[in-house]
Amino acid sequence: MVSPWEVVQLKLDAEGKRLDIKVDFAPGSTFPCPECGVACKVHDASSHTWRHLNFFQHLTYIEARKPRTKCDRHGVLTIEVPWAREGSNFTLLFEALVLELARNGLTVAAVGRMVGENDTLIWRLLEHYVNEARARADFSGVSAVGVDETSRQKNHVYVTVFADMLASKVLFVTEGKDHTTIADFKGDLVTHGGAVESVTDFSLDMSQAFIKGILAEFPKAHLTFDRFHVTQLMNDAVDEVRRKEQKDCIELKGTRYDWLMNESKVEPGHKPEFDTLRVSKLATARAYHIKTMLQELYEQHPDDAEAWFSRWYFWATHSRLEPVVRVAKTLQSHREGIMRWFTSALSNGLLEGINSLIQSAKARARGFRSASKIAPHRC
């Protein structure tokens, strides 16, 4: 114990499995005034108890009198004890144990059971440290931001996640998924020392709300439309063509996933039949080839990408396949952001990973009470 603190009594209750450590300061001890540091006499003191790390199987508590000093200049002030932070009923070592358990992937409920404390106290503790870390976060180096949304609950409450794409770190999590979400992010970025003009790139899907928000709040930033969302739109078109055609074409029954997969992933058992279908004159086969050619766009040399996309667009819009034409027009109107990938190389894979972590955390927590529980956005 740091002077003037000393252990004055140990009380071990073997039956009750409890150890009480009584700590006190000697009569006549002085403490530095929290304001000016001048050594002051103790004015009064009140008793407190803190939960400490277990001593083997014994629940362990530290009991001490918390002094208040009386400074000539600053009056009566409470002295914080060196083993606990202000307002906490746990010692710092006990809190460190809880943080470590939570960081190792245990749910709050599991941590609570393990240490024998209720969830609310554990949440409060975690929230304190997460908020503290958030308050210290420095966003001044952020230049490329990924944004994606995930639904929080079955009732379509959306959570939008912003990440620093170069540092692979979550920057901001908030409820909602409209253009004001981008303004909220901007506010938080600036609060943490980030600059609007430093953000040169955003990676996102083709969400109109996010596009609108970014154009308004970060007018100089470039948009990169996530390549997997781009090809996903085309996959949906292939599926739509197949569904329609399947009504008159029995061979297409049971082939849905073959058309959606990459060719190399088609089930070996389906392969011979699929190969026959693939080279047939079916509308689904044509849509599938158009999709494949779009995927190949991303394998082109940056200098050839524009020409490739133009050829693809011509082919797709002359396919007479309504869903394919529709998607081609959508992609054409987002062309700049699709092509930007060849410069920025950004994709939202990182965010998909983060979102699946949020989803699994959610499943384990069986619903959390507020969005702030995952990564508080208030400081």
Ligand SMILES: [Zn+2]
């Ligand atoms: Zn003072």
